[in-house]
Amino acid sequence: MEKELGQEYKNPIQREAFLKDNCDACENKGYMKPYTPEELQGHKENLANVSIEIEELENKKKEAMETFKGKLKPLQEQRKQMVRNIKAKAEYVTEICYRFTDQETKETGYYNKDGKLVESRPATADELQPTIFGVVRNLNQPTGTDN
Incomplete structure (x- = not known):
């Protein structure tokens, strides 16, 4: 097949009429047209x-x-x-807590400012050493004989 047809017609309208008159069929076709x-x-x-x-x-x-x-x-x-x-x-908070050691049960408890127990654990040897505060606290506890 030839690369070009109807190039002898310089007028684009005449060239298109020539192609239309001499073709077998006209179809819509997509293709890449070079720039x-x-x-x-x-x-x-x-x-x-x-x-x-x-x-x-x-x-x-x-x-x-x-x-x-x-x-x-x-x-x-x-x-x-x-x-x-x-x-x-x-929630995790960091605030002042108050430690109390129970000499009888050998436990240490930490209480928050509301007086709620936040942690308890076995007491260490240092905590089991009697202190003035612990002695006074134990003296003030009711024994059940104070009727």
């Missing part, structure tokens, strides 16, 4: 402009994402801590 050198240069310039614009937008997006990450990170940490606390049904 002229001028069209190709124009598309390359368009591509360069679009690439520059994309780069600028991506930089703005990156800056915005960093800003959002900065705002989001503390909230995510707070949420994590809240989930842990809800899961444990308690």
Whole structure:
């Protein structure tokens, strides 16, 4: 088959009429139509402009994402801590606790400011040494004979 047909007609309308009159059938068909050198240069310039614009937008997006990450990170940490606390049904705090050692049961207990036991464990040898506070506390305990 020839590469080109109807090139003797310089007028595009006459060329199309020649092709239509001499063909076997007319069909809609998709194909890759090559660019002229001028069209190709124009598309390359368009591509360069679009690439520059994309780069600028991506930089703005990156800056915005960093800003959002900065705002989001503390909230995510707070949420994590809240989930842990809800899961444990308690929260970890550091506050003044009061230690009491029971000489009879040889246990040490820590009480918070509300007087609630927060931890108990076996007493150490140092804690089992009598102190003035422990002696006074034991003296003030009712013995059951004070009727």
